[in-house]
Amino acid sequence: MGRQLAFEETNRIDIRKLKKDCLLNEGFSYTLKWHCGGQETGSIHYDCLATGLSLRYRVRSGDAWLPKQQTVSFAHTQCHFGGTRKWLVCPQCERRTTAVTFAFGAFKCRKCHVLPYFSQQESTIDRLIRKKHKIGKKIFEDYDGFGWQKKKWLHWSTFRHLSEVYIRLDQIIDRFIWQNLES
Structure with a gap:
């Protein structure tokens, strides 16, 4: 359906x-x-x-x-x-x-x-991925799903904090995918 x-x-x-x-x-x-x-x-x-x-x-x-x-x-x-x-x-x-x-x-x-x-129809994993990409676009230069270079003029403290959130979201997404693959 x-x-x-x-x-x-x-x-x-x-x-x-x-x-x-x-x-x-x-x-x-x-x-x-x-x-x-x-x-x-x-x-x-x-x-x-x-x-x-x-x-x-x-x-x-x-x-x-x-x-x-x-x-x-x-x-x-x-x-x-x-x-x-x-x-x-x-x-x-x-x-x-x-x-x-x-x-x-x-x-x-x-x-x-x-x-x-649209957000009312998203699954949990879709919502997590959207949140991760939103943070990635905010902190990484030329973000295309993966990021590594800090945006110019972004404070280092903000970058470090949001990078930790980004990494945590990435880990949660990976764990969620693995759990669904195993079951």
């Missing part, structure tokens, strides 16, 4: 990325494109209105493409030190969210699509 589709594997509209790229100005139109392996897998045109995003996209139905239109509203909350934060409102459950994801023919929040995060 295969694992369930994860949130990170879907095409989504993330308001944080749109804000960072200055694509949330009222009256602004833009086309978002998604790629996989260098090939375009989807695109969506949106118009930014004062009240939300007007989305126009196509959905495959057999061999034909059906045009779809959907509106995702904005919500605003006050920030502690002034200003407001803009959110997307899920078209189905009307919860505030940072991202709406496209799955099963419509844009909705992760909870409405019942999509887990």
